[in-house]
Amino acid sequence: MVHTIIIFGASGDLTSRKLIPALYSLHQKGYLPQDTRVVGVSRSPFSSESWREALKGSTRKFSNGFDEQVWADFEKRVHYVPGDIAKTEDFVRLRRELDRLEGGQESTRVYYLSTSPTLYPAAIRHLGEAHAVALDGSVEPPLLGNDRRRLVVEKPFGTDLETAQQLNAQLHGVFAENQVYRIDHYLGKETVQNMLVLRFANSIFEPIWNRNYIDHVQITVAEEVMVGRRGGYYDKAGVLRDMFQNHLLQLLMITAMEAPARFTADMVRDEKVKVLQAIRKYHGDDFVQNTFRGQYEGYLQEDGVPAESRTPTFSAIKLHVDNWRWNGVPFYLRSGKAMSCRTTQIVIQFREPPHLLFNEDRRGSWDANQLVIQIQPAEGIQLQFHTKVPDAGMQLRMTNLDFSFSREFSGAMPDAYQRLLLDALNGDASLFARSDEVELAWGIIDPITQFWQQMNQPEIFRYPVGQWGPQESDEWIGQDGRRWFDVCPILH
Numbered sequence: 001m002v003h004t005i006i007i008f009g010a011s012g013d014l015t016s017r018k019l020i021p022a023l024y025s026l027h028q029k030g031y032l033p034q035d036t037r038v039v040g041v042s043r044s045p046f047s048s049e050s051w052r053e054a055l056k057g058s059t060r061k062f063s064n065g066f067d068e069q070v071w072a073d074f075e076k077r078v079h080y081v082p083g084d085i086a087k088t089e090d091f092v093r094l095r096r097e098l099d100r101l102e103g104g105q106e107s108t109r110v111y112y113l114s115t116s117p118t119l120y121p122a123a124i125r126h127l128g129e130a131h132a133v134a135l136d137g138s139v140e141p142p143l144l145g146n147d148r149r150r151l152v153v154e155k156p157f158g159t160d161l162e163t164a165q166q167l168n169a170q171l172h173g174v175f176a177e178n179q180v181y182r183i184d185h186y187l188g189k190e191t192v193q194n195m196l197v198l199r200f201a202n203s204i205f206e207p208i209w210n211r212n213y214i215d216h217v218q219i220t221v222a223e224e225v226m227v228g229r230r231g232g233y234y235d236k237a238g239v240l241r242d243m244f245q246n247h248l249l250q251l252l253m254i255t256a257m258e259a260p261a262r263f264t265a266d267m268v269r270d271e272k273v274k275v276l277q278a279i280r281k282y283h284g285d286d287f288v289q290n291t292f293r294g295q296y297e298g299y300l301q302e303d304g305v306p307a308e309s310r311t312p313t314f315s316a317i318k319l320h321v322d323n324w325r326w327n328g329v330p331f332y333l334r335s336g337k338a339m340s341c342r343t344t345q346i347v348i349q350f351r352e353p354p355h356l357l358f359n360e361d362r363r364g365s366w367d368a369n370q371l372v373i374q375i376q377p378a379e380g381i382q383l384q385f386h387t388k389v390p391d392a393g394m395q396l397r398m399t400n401l402d403f404s405f406s407r408e409f410s411g412a413m414p415d416a417y418q419r420l421l422l423d424a425l426n427g428d429a430s431l432f433a434r435s436d437e438v439e440l441a442w443g444i445i446d447p448i449t450q451f452w453q454q455m456n457q458p459e460i461f462r463y464p465v466g467q468w469g470p471q472e473s474d475e476w477i478g479q480d481g482r483r484w485f486d487v488c489p490i491l492h
Contacts, residue, residue, distance in 0.1 A: 009114035010040025021063035022417035091130035128174035161442035188416025232304030276440035296338035341488035344375035380404035
């Protein structure tokens with residue numbers, strides 16, 4: 001059995017910065033299947049030799065522990081086929097070249113769409129057409145249903161529910177759902193995967209992972225960077241489409257899901273989908289009360305941004321998961337650009353003790369226990385709990401119990417693409433989004449964006465670059481008697 005990864009968009013930034021360095025690292029560790037080939041496809045006039053030479057420099061820059069001898073062995077697996085996604089005949093020629101490289105052996109092929117999303121429909125259609133008829137002219141089964149033929153699709157999966165449904169229909173015309181791997185690199189991060197282990201491999205957490213002990217949950221994805229040269233794109237997308245529909249809702253699902261009966265792709269994703277199905281629908285004033293938006297100062301002066309733009313660069317949303325485990329526990333999701341630091345973290349805020357024996361005069365400022373899961377930049381977990389200060393009567397202090405991946409494990413943390421590419425090669429879709437999952441997520445985000453556009457509500461607040469969003473967002477969450485966890489990052 002041979003394995004072939006075909007990367008469409010081979011001359012693009014994602015390929016040189018992420019995909020090839022990830023594949024090189026997998027090869028360096030001995031994780032790639034023995035007979036694996038990498039075939040790049042794009043319109044750029046590379047030969048296999050010149051593409052390898054270009055990739056050598058970028059891989060040296062973007063991978064950890066580059067080794068000349070390892071690269072010399074790896075590059076033997078790397079090939080290039082010039083081709084235009086708009087031309088069916090180029091796909092037929094690609095197929096002929098793949099057959100030659102594989103030597104007629106049974107193969108697993110992973111087609112990776114590392115291109116602009118506008119090219120997805122053409123690539124999918126031409127893949128289907130090129131495989132509908134054998135090269136000798138005889139009819140043979142198409143790609144549909146062949147689990148040795150897989151398609152990896154980069155986000156965004158549409159720009160709203162309607163376009164997501166259209167894309168899924170196009171995909172399912174050529175590939176069965178179990179052949180489609182919709183990639184969200186957040187799910188490849190070690191700490192996100194560790195959330196599943198934290199919850200379902202430790203008996204101490206699961207009994208308290210519910211409304212009886214948890215007051216609320218905060219999920220924050222903060223970015224230091226401003227929009228910069230992406231102003232034209234970003235102003236059409238906004239923070240909801242850019243971050244909430246995919247990353248934040250994925251983290252919410254992992255946090256709130258029930259334990260699957262077995263760790264299989266369908267069972268894991270079944271439980272994630274149930275979370276989205278349980279999220280409360282909002283109507284009318286619900287959108288004003290439960291959503292918040294802001295825009296950093298200077299955004300309107302960014303290249304490509306209209307002077308009157310009301311596109312939010314910061315947003316916070318309160319969601320409710322209406323099921324037995326989470327009824328009455330709000331989930332606060334927020335994300336923004338030009339914030340004080342770069343961090344992604346999940347905060348599990350536990351309830352206060354039912355009766356305070358100590359420091360009763362400080363009840364108004366009492367800090368309840370928190371479990372903080374830091375996804376990036378320094379992956380780890382922190383549990384905050386009270387201890388007694390020595391020689392100070394019954395004075396209490398919040399103390400931290402930390403777990404840091406970098407401290408506990410030697411070597412650099414693997415890039416998320418390493419895990420995801422290896423899973424796609426091995427046919428494990430556990431960490432990839434399913435079609436119903438994508439559509440349900442858009443069904444949550446679309447009504448919010450539509451309300452904002454139609455009603456021009458809620459008000460959009462400005463905030464200085466380098467802050468935790470607008471000051472008014474503190475007042476917004478403060479109306480519920482809660483406050484943001486504005487610590488960045490907790491681990492180093």
